[in-house]
Amino acid sequence: MTVSQPTLLSLAARITELAETFTRFQQENNIPVVTFAADSPTSYSNLTADAFVTRQLLSDALSDMWYLSQGPSESIFNYVHTCMPDAAVLNILNHFDFGSAVPINGSASFADIAKHTSLPEDVVYRVLQHAITLRIFTETEPGRPSSSRVQHTSRSAALAKNPGLKALVSTILDDAGAPMMVMNETLRRYSLGKPALTQNMDETAFALLHSGRVYGKYTNSWDLLENDGEGERKGWRARNFVEFMRYIKDIFHLEEVLVDAYDWAAAGNVTVVDVGGSAGHDAVVLARKFPNLTITVQDLPKVKPVFEADLPADVQDRVTFVEHSFFDPQPVQAEIYIFKMIFHDWPDHDAATILRALIPALKPGARVILVEYMGDQTEVEDQQKPPLARSIRQMGTATDVRLMALFNGKERAVGAWKNVFALADGRFEVVGVKADPVTFFAIVEAVWRG
Incomplete structure (x- = not known):
């Protein structure tokens, strides 16, 4: 069977069609137009599922x-x-905070930015020259550095306005970027000629990179997040990661995913443990929507000050924080345990160990709810519909490669979660799986039958 190949002209027609559809949706729903101007909206708001898919097909x-x-x-x-x-x-640009060196609605000279960042002016100029080709900042007189001034575009302004986006860039590029560049050597050393990826956390790309002590000798990225830096700077990466997770929650509408993950209202007056729940952003949403829930947020000690600073007064009687590593025996007995985007960071045997650590606190009928990014989305795609946009699938594949570099972890296909629970203990019974490829997330519910 001959497959029709796209051409420049057919693609041009398709792009015009999709651009018109997406523009019409914006106009009909009064969604502000995004431009390169500094005062442009920094993201599209209120996109329906159809509009989102149209945008990704356009991409x-x-x-x-x-x-x-x-x-x-x-x-x-x-x-x-x-x-x-x-x-x-x-x-x-992100690390040295170029964004705050330039007023959002004003301009700055290269010398001004050099003073703000404490970098040599020549370095600032050369870095910005490349950034400008990416529509990140612009300048008033290109080619005349002595008189030209730097102004924001919408892309640079988005970074300046949103600490969550800054945290995302730092976490993905600064924490995870370098390990990915030694993945080829890691695979050659530890997985070449073997039937499966090594599951040893000492044999990740992250571990190989840090064996050279670039930032210090850290065994995994959580160790780096917790301990990098000295004095007041110690743990800066962990604090940054909390902000990153807050931003992820917003861009993926994780609040809505979690609210819809379970019939919380019908659960009655129950105790919920948000394991690895960061600074409690999602716990606050659940507590406000469902007054029948009492929620304990568990995470590492460095997160506690952020939790305490951010916890709203109206839920302080029902949302608390407990310092806890999820590899240690679970200290809190509850009806429901939530793990949001936790297990994709770990190989199967470590994920099973985390689940097994719950057992000392579990009572018959206790539920475990996983909220995880979907790996192989073809498992749940409707075969009667066109395949998902490549750019949607790419969100998962890019994260999957990054997880391989950092943890020998992976974005699992929906069906693989049953295997993880079975590996942990046969008394876990998976009773429900909900997956929506457009939202990117799968909800896996298991019951303890011990």
Whole structure:
């Protein structure tokens, strides 16, 4: 069977069609138009599932247009040539807070920015020259550094306005970026010729990189997050990670996913433990919506000050924090235990160990609810509908590769979660799996039959 291949003209027509559909949705729903101007909205709001899919299909078509317009060889060369400088420059801009050096509605000289960042002016100029090609900042007089001034675009302004986005960039690029570049050597050393990826946490790309003591000798990224830095800076990565998770919650509408994950109202007056619940952002939402819930948030000690600073007064009688490592025996007996985006960070045997640590506190009928990003989304796609946009699938595949580098972890297919529970203990019974590829998340519910 011959498959019809896209052409530049067919893609151009498809892009026009999808752009018109998406624009019409914006107009009909009074959604502000995004531009490159500094005062532009920083994200699209109130997208329906259909509008979101339309946008991602548009992204796919634009990618194909770029690939074909460059040609196979040149598109690979151009990507390789720019991908690492792109990431490095964004990481530098973020790390040294270039965004606050430039007023959102004003401008700054290169000398001003150099003074703000304490970097050499030549470095600032060269970094910004590449950033400008990415529509991150712009300048008033290109090619005249002595008189030109730097202004924000919507992309640089988004970073300046949103600490969560800054935290996301730092976590993905600064924490996880370097390990990914030694994955090839890690796979050669530890997995070459073997039937499966090594499950040893000492044999990750992260461990290999840090064996050279670039930041210190850390065994895994959680160790780095908890301990990197000295004095007041110690643990800065952990605090940054909390902000990152807050932002992830917002962009993926995780509050809605969690609210819909279970019939909380029908559960009655129950105790819920949010295991690895960061600073309690989701626990606060649940407590406000469902006054029948008493919630304990568990995480590492460094998170506690953030939790205490952020906890609203109206839920302080029902939301508390307990310092706890989920590898240790569970100290709190509850009816429901929640794990949100926890297990994808761990190989199967470690995920099973985390579940097994619950057993000392479990009473018959206790429930465990996993909220996890879906790995192989083809398991739940409706075969009667067109396949999901590549850009949607890419969200999962990119995260999956990053997890491989950091933890030898993975984004699991929906069916794989039953195997994890079975590996932990046969008395766990998976009683429900809900998966929606458009929201990216799967909800797995298990009951303890011990």
